[in-house]
Amino acid sequence: MAEVSELIKERRRKLEGIRERGIKPYGGRFQRSHCLGEAVEIGDKVKVAGRIMALRSHGKTAFADLRDGSGQIQIYVNLDLLGEERYNLFGKLDIGDFVGVEGEVFKTRTGELTIKVENFTILSKSLRPLPEKWHGLKDVEIRYRQRYLDLIANEEVRKIFNLRSSLIKVMRQWLDERGFLEVETPMLQPIPGGAAGKPFRTHQDTLEMDLYLRIAPELYLKRLLVGGFEKVYEINRSFRNEGISTRHNPEFTMLEVYQAYADYQDMMKLAEELITHLAESLLGGIKFTYQGMEIDLTRPWRRLTFHQALKENYGVDIEEEDIKSLTEKIRSAGVKLEGEKVTRTALIRLLEKSLSSTSPTFVIDYPAFLCPLAKKKDESRAERFELFMGGCEIANAYSELNDPIEQRQRFQEQKLTDEEEELRGHHESKNPLDQTCSQEKMIDEDFIRALEYGMPPAGGLGLGIDRLIMLFTDSPSIRDVILFPQLRPEK
RNA sequence: GGGCCGCUAACUCAUCUGGUAGAGUACCGGCCUUUUAAGCCGGGUGUACUGGGUUCGAUCCCCAGGCGGCUCACCA
Numbered sequence: 001m002a003e004v005s006e007l008i009k010e011r012r013r014k015l016e017g018i019r020e021r022g023i024k025p026y027g028g029r030f031q032r033s034h035c036l037g038e039a040v041e042i043g044d045k046v047k048v049a050g051r052i053m054a055l056r057s058h059g060k061t062a063f064a065d066l067r068d069g070s071g072q073i074q075i076y077v078n079l080d081l082l083g084e085e086r087y088n089l090f091g092k093l094d095i096g097d098f099v100g101v102e103g104e105v106f107k108t109r110t111g112e113l114t115i116k117v118e119n120f121t122i123l124s125k126s127l128r129p130l131p132e133k134w135h136g137l138k139d140v141e142i143r144y145r146q147r148y149l150d151l152i153a154n155e156e157v158r159k160i161f162n163l164r165s166s167l168i169k170v171m172r173q174w175l176d177e178r179g180f181l182e183v184e185t186p187m188l189q190p191i192p193g194g195a196a197g198k199p200f201r202t203h204q205d206t207l208e209m210d211l212y213l214r215i216a217p218e219l220y221l222k223r224l225l226v227g228g229f230e231k232v233y234e235i236n237r238s239f240r241n242e243g244i245s246t247r248h249n250p251e252f253t254m255l256e257v258y259q260a261y262a263d264y265q266d267m268m269k270l271a272e273e274l275i276t277h278l279a280e281s282l283l284g285g286i287k288f289t290y291q292g293m294e295i296d297l298t299r300p301w302r303r304l305t306f307h308q309a310l311k312e313n314y315g316v317d318i319e320e321e322d323i324k325s326l327t328e329k330i331r332s333a334g335v336k337l338e339g340e341k342v343t344r345t346a347l348i349r350l351l352e353k354s355l356s357s358t359s360p361t362f363v364i365d366y367p368a369f370l371c372p373l374a375k376k377k378d379e380s381r382a383e384r385f386e387l388f389m390g391g392c393e394i395a396n397a398y399s400e401l402n403d404p405i406e407q408r409q410r411f412q413e414q415k416l417t418d419e420e421e422e423l424r425g426h427h428e429s430k431n432p433l434d435q436t437c438s439q440e441k442m443i444d445e446d447f448i449r450a451l452e453y454g455m456p457p458a459g460g461l462g463l464g465i466d467r468l469i470m471l472f473t474d475s476p477s478i479r480d481v482i483l484f485p486q487l488r489p490e491k
Numbered sequence: 492g493g494g495c496c497g498c499u500a501a502c503u504c505a506u507c508u509g510g511u512a513g514a515g516u517a518c519c520g521g522c523c524u525u526u527u528a529a530g531c532c533g534g535g536u537g538u539a540c541u542g543g544g545u546u547c548g549a550u551c552c553c554c555a556g557g558c559g560g561c562u563c564a565c566c567a
Contacts, residue, residue: 006536007501007518054527061524078524095517108525132502132516134528139502141559153502196567215566242566243492336563345566372567414567477560488558491540 011127014092018122021089025125030100037070040105046115048073049100049123051152052093054133062090063114066101074114075101081118089122095133096126144485160473160481163282167469168235170281171255174274180231180257185220187213187237191444194218194373196344197240200250213239218373218460219447221258222400225458226450230260235465246477247392250486253465258400262459263375264383267397268362271387271461272299275360275394275468283472290390290471294359301360306381309363310347313354318347318367319380344370352391360389372410374398375457390471397461404451411443 018025033047040046050068057063061078079087093099100121108114130152131137137153144150150157172182190209192199194216204211217234224232239251259266276297279286286297310316316329326342335349347370355361364385365377374382375398383399401407469481479485 005501010518056526056529057523058526058529059523061526063526063529065527074527076525080524106525108527110525110527112525112527114525129501129517134516135503137502139498139559141498142502144559149502198566240566243564245563246561248566338564343565343567345564348566370567490558 007129008127011094011125011129014094015125015127017092018089018125021085023089023122025122027098027100027121027123030121030123032100035070036066036068036073040073040113042105042107042113044105045103046105047100047102048115049098051126052095052097052099055093055095057091060087064093066099066115074108074112075103075117076106076108076114077117077120081116082120086120090120093122094126094129096128096130097122098124098126141487144479144487145490147483157480160469160475161483163473164469164481167278167282167472168465170278171274171465172235174277175233175257178231180233180259181229183221183224183229183232183234184236185214185217185224185234187239189214189220191442193444193447195238195240197242200239200241215240216254216462217256218462219444221256221460222455222458223447223450225258225260225400226453226455230456231258233257244486246479247467247470249466249478249482252478252482255463255465256460257463258458258460260456260458263399263457264364264385264397264459267459267461268301268303268364268385270459271362271395271397271463272301272360274463278468279472288472288474290474291476293390295390295471296359298359301362301387302358303362303364303385305365306347306351306363306367307365309351309354314350316350348386348393351386351388352393355388355391358388360387360394362387369413371398372414373401373407375401375403376406392467392471393464394467394471395461395463397459400455400458400460402451402455402457404448407451408443408448411448415443 015025030049031047032049033045034040036048036050048066048068050066050072052064053067053072054065055062060080061076064075064077066073066075077087077090082090100123101115101117102120103116103118105113106116131149137143137149142149143154143157151161176182188202188204188211190211192212192215194214195218197215199212199215202211202213203209216238217236221232221234233255235255236253237251238254240248241250242248244250257267257270259270276286276299279288279297288295307318310318314329314333316326316333318326321329323342327337330337330342330346330350333350334353335346337343337346351363355363362385365381366374366384366386368374368376368380368382371382371384374384377383385397386393387395387397401410466478466481469475470478473481475481
């Protein structure tokens, strides 16, 4: 720190002033009688603590607004009450400092309940000025980098993260009540599976082996179905080393649920009921607005086959057309494609465009080649759905493929197409990490072995929690619902 | 990774066509013993993201870089 701003120097001077009086500017435990959100009445003797959010000094008297995690209250100090020494010490306090106060509640002339401070304790001296009180903190870069400031300055942001916590709590409760068992499966995986996407690679020194941060928990949760657990779920982070956008953060939170003897139809019901329940308990209703779009969760939600969705909206017949006319039509619909490759993402973009202003829609029965882990409905289609809402992909589910022989074949086909793409030169990457890409397509032999022991038929559902919270809080970017989104380091 | 846009005081923002930066809040000093976006008087506290270039002169124009936002691409 070469240059320290005048404001910081000034606060350090005050800090020294406090120390010179033999007072510790960083206190310890402070026993409170009340939280600031609790109701108090005139005459109550209270002992509270919090951060000074505003100061109005009048010479021989002063008011300050004190805030803690539960609420805010005004405090009042005056010279007669505190004596000169203590009163001058109070003058060393700034907006941002933590202070504990003790006194009696009274009502001011303007009718505000206020604590008349008889004694106060400095709990923490703040050395940096807080963002401006009226306009708050708007600079998104500072908001994301220094989330603590965002939380201090912007109440709506605190509300978002409170809702996030409640949502996960309610979700757990709902699943627990229905007999689902919450489990934790490896984040560090020797073979990352269960989804697409480039994994993050790391290394375990003792075992002298490379490991990958999981891109999905799927293959481990299915092993638990093999093991005899019939209803399991996991709420936790997955990691994908892909592009970052308003809907993608390298680490994101997913719910994955598996239920034995069920299928994707059951998962549709589960998704409907769970999300409706979340909306009712957190938003107080099943209608809300996301970025100007009216979203209505009234059941049953629309079901649309993948085939229909593309045909109706774009005249694209995925079962009839060859790659060339398919890519042409996708392009003319305004979705860009790299090369001649029809990716799952391109198709999803297409769907998102047409479903963007609608209430929840299940797009069902995907082309089987797009879902190697799903049970086939017939030759070309798989029992899979994706749930779209507010123009965003929220959930994804299958009737889980439990035939070990077919599973191996489907993995191999997948591997083949990846190799084909390689040959076609679509992977002209010089990134050394891409070497792991071929590795990561390795078949998870233990997963196949588990299936060979027998996995009951099951439905499985993955739900993007961050995205659901975006919808519920009307947040335009996933960064608004993740406390510390990934950013490049400063300087 | 590509395209577009942005970066000015601690914060929120101005600064016209290139003439050397200014408001509010915050902060400092003064007055003020019930204020609440307290008030009144006085004070501008600055590496204009960084580094080059053009120019008599650059916050402004040009080039390179950094960080961020949006968007496109990638994400069985």
